[in-house]
Amino acid sequence: MEDRKAEVIARIRAYGIIKDPQWLDRPDELVPLWVMLEAMLELLERLDPPNRPFD
Secondary structure, three states, rough: OOHHHHHHHHHHHHHHOOHHHHHHHOOOOOOHHHHHHHHHHHHHHOOOOOOOOOO
8 A cells, every 4th residue: 555545544544534444444546425425524513523613
């Protein structure tokens, strides 16, 4: 695996954005739309948690 890809995968694992090792072990494979959307939702929930108070 190229160094850049390995670095990205390591950061994704560290942040816990994608938890399924099936996708993390195959970085060159196309992923279904739901996998990409799940990762985006994970990020959005971290930036703006659903039960965060407004003030």
